[in-house]
Amino acid sequence: xxxxxxxxxxxxxxxxxxxxxxxxxxxxxxxxxxxxxxxxxxxxxxxxxxxxxxxxxxxxxxxxxxxxxxxxxxxxxxxxxxxxxxxxxxxxxxxxxxxxxxxxxxxxxxxxxxxxxxxxxxxxxx
Numbered sequence: 001x002x003x004x005x006x007x008x009x010x011x012x013x014x015x016x017x018x019x020x021x022x023x024x025x026x027x028x029x030x031x032x033x034x035x036x037x038x039x040x041x042x043x044x045x046x047x048x049x050x051x052x053x054x055x056x057x058x059x060x061x062x063x064x065x066x067x068x069x070x071x072x073x074x075x076x077x078x079x080x081x082x083x084x085x086x087x088x089x090x091x092x093x094x095x096x097x098x099x100x101x102x103x104x105x106x107x108x109x110x111x112x113x114x115x116x117x118x119x120x121x122x123x124x125x126x
Contacts, residue, residue, distance in 0.1 A: 030076040078103035
């Protein structure tokens, strides 16, 4: 029986993982930057310009959103530590997306390197 970690390790050789040192250039070249973490994780801070499409609905959302359906879009994906992003990148590759990459080390590596972080503004009820 395989574990989630086993699945991630099987996915890694089949995808393109970008090291943190190359991440900003890859983000700049990307058509879409996707944070596949859960909405509460995204709300606590995300890479500027990222849209949030949680891992659990990623394939459905891309299929149902015409702007994201083109298989030649340059997609850059990240999650907390890179496991969910690796699985997502492999899934999108299997769906026929041709230019998918993910961030090695994920958002944890990004924030540890003190890279820019965006946070949605709090709602002020006053």
